Amino acid sequence: MVAGRTAGLHGIGPRAVRVKAPGKINVSLRVGPLREDGYHSVASVYLAVSLYEEVTARVTEDAGVTVTVNGQGSLNLPLDQIPLDASNLAARAATLLADLSETSTGVHLDITKRVPVAGGMGGGSADAAATLLACDALWNSGFSRDELAKIAVDLGADVPFALVGGTAVGLGVGDQLTPAISKTPxxxxxxxxxxxxxxxxxxxxxxxxxxxxxxxxxxxxxxxxxxxxxxxxxxxxxxxxxxxxxxxxxxxxxxxxxxxxxxxxxxxxxxxxxxxxxxxxxxxxxxxxxxxxxxxxxxxxxxxxxxxxxxxxxxxxxxxxxxx
Missing domain, CATH: 3.30.70.890 (GHMP kinase, C-terminal domain)
Known part of the structure; x- marks a missing residue:
């Protein structure tokens, strides 16, 4: 279980929020040298695609974050590879937002997997992005989409893009996003x-x-x-x-x-x-x-x-x- 704060505001706002967030394809991914921080510089063109993760965040009486995972669809989804403890990226997202929110509660995250697990399509990042949006609404935290994207950077380079979706160029470690026009499917x-x-x-x-x-x-x-x-x-x-x-x-x-x-x-x-x-x-x-x-x-x-x-x-x- 992940430590969290309880604000005692169960009567304010919804008791549960369901959010879906997309997986992605790197249409182009060029990798530069290893940086001093241990990451590689990249130049990536991200494309969000119509395969969505879904996260339902639900208020709990107990403090902290709990996680369950289930799979849907016919794709290979080795769910036993997904951690259900504090190392789960969605759990980390909820904990991070709880630390920044004045109205956080205990929360249970039920994750429905559709994006391949450890498949190079950012499924875990989509879970984290969905969790940030769901918990923000659940707790009435009041963060804007841009503010959530800045918070998401601490969780990984692909998380901000899963919030934004569409098409974008990612520089730096992939987190410096510039949206691109791409309307034709x-x-x-x-x-x-x-x-x-x-x-x-x-x-x-x-x-x-x-x-x-x-x-x-x-x-x-x-x-x-x-x-x-x-x-x-x-x-x-x-x-x-x-x-x-x-x-x-x-x-x-x-x-x-x-x-x-x-x-x-x-x-x-x-x-x-x-x-x-x-x-x-x-x-x-x-x-x-x-x-x-x-x-x-x-x-x-x-x-x-x-x-x-x-x-x-x-x-x-x-x-x-x-x-x-």
């Missing part, structure tokens, strides 16, 4: 895995591979503006040639079977395929909604776990609040 087929990859392990492997190859970067990376142009125009074919992920090399080193997955998607007619973030989820770009359905059917016929999504999708949003 892009359609993707996701292939998920029954295992996860540790993000720190993937970055560490990338460093090792670069050191061994003598190609360590010296400067922070830059974002290719052509990517935003293609996304703004909804030009899937133009974007296909621009997809890039520096972490893909490391993900394939740790999980060589992903090479076969990438080839399967290409054989099924995808415009391009890319490992999402640190993996192992693979995202295949389609030339429209009907094309995505065709690709998914062909990939699924090989026995792989698939889902069709589109983006940009909205950021964290309150679904409902209720008194009972």
């Amino acid at each position: 892009l359609h993707w087929v996701l292939v998920t895995s029954a295992f996860g990859l540790s993000t720190p392990d993937v970055y560490r492997t990338l460093d090792d591979l670069r050191t061994a190859g003598g190609n360590e970067p010296l400067e922070p990376p830059e974002m290719d503006p052509k990517i935003l142009g293609a996304m703004r125009a909804g030009d899937a074919r133009g974007l296909a040639d621009l997809l890039h992920n520096d972490l893909q090399l490391a993900a394939l080193e740790l999980a060589p079977e992903l090479k076969d997955v990438l080839q399967t998607g290409v054989d099924a007619g995808a415009l391009a395929g890319i490992v999402s973030g640190s993996g192992p989820t693979v995202a295949f770009l389609a030339d429209g909604a009907d094309h995505a359905v065709e690709i998914e059917a062909l990939i699924a016929s090989t026995g792989l776990q698939t889902a069709v999504v589109h983006g940009p999708a909205h950021g964290a949003r309150i679904v409902t609040d209720f008194v009972a």
Whole structure:
């Protein structure tokens, strides 16, 4: 259980708030050198997609934060990998907001997982973003969306984006967000895995591979503006040639079977395929909604776990609040 404060304000505001927040695809992810703070500088183009985590925050009589997790949908969701103690990112988000709020109470977080666990799509970050928004409403804390985004930085680089959603460029460690215009939907087929990859392990492997190859970067990376142009125009074919992920090399080193997955998607007619973030989820770009359905059917016929999504999708949003 996570320590928290109780304000005794159970009669004020809703007794429970349900929020959903999106997973993401890194349409482009360039990784620079290791910084003095132990993180890597990155230049990323984030795309929120229509696969949502859902968090219900409910007032409890006891102080502190408790967590339960359940899964929905047909994707591989190894829920036993998710901690239910103070190390859970959603629990950390609730505790952080409780420390900043004058009206916090005990809270139970019920998390419905739909984004692949440890899959490179920011599912844990979406949980944290949803929790911040839900607890803010639950406790009438009064933080603006921008203030919550600043709080979210302390929880990880992907958390602010899950609050904002849409399309954005992320610099620094990915937390310096600049929203980008991208209204025309892009359609993707996701292939998920029954295992996860540790993000720190993937970055560490990338460093090792670069050191061994003598190609360590010296400067922070830059974002290719052509990517935003293609996304703004909804030009899937133009974007296909621009997809890039520096972490893909490391993900394939740790999980060589992903090479076969990438080839399967290409054989099924995808415009391009890319490992999402640190993996192992693979995202295949389609030339429209009907094309995505065709690709998914062909990939699924090989026995792989698939889902069709589109983006940009909205950021964290309150679904409902209720008194009972």
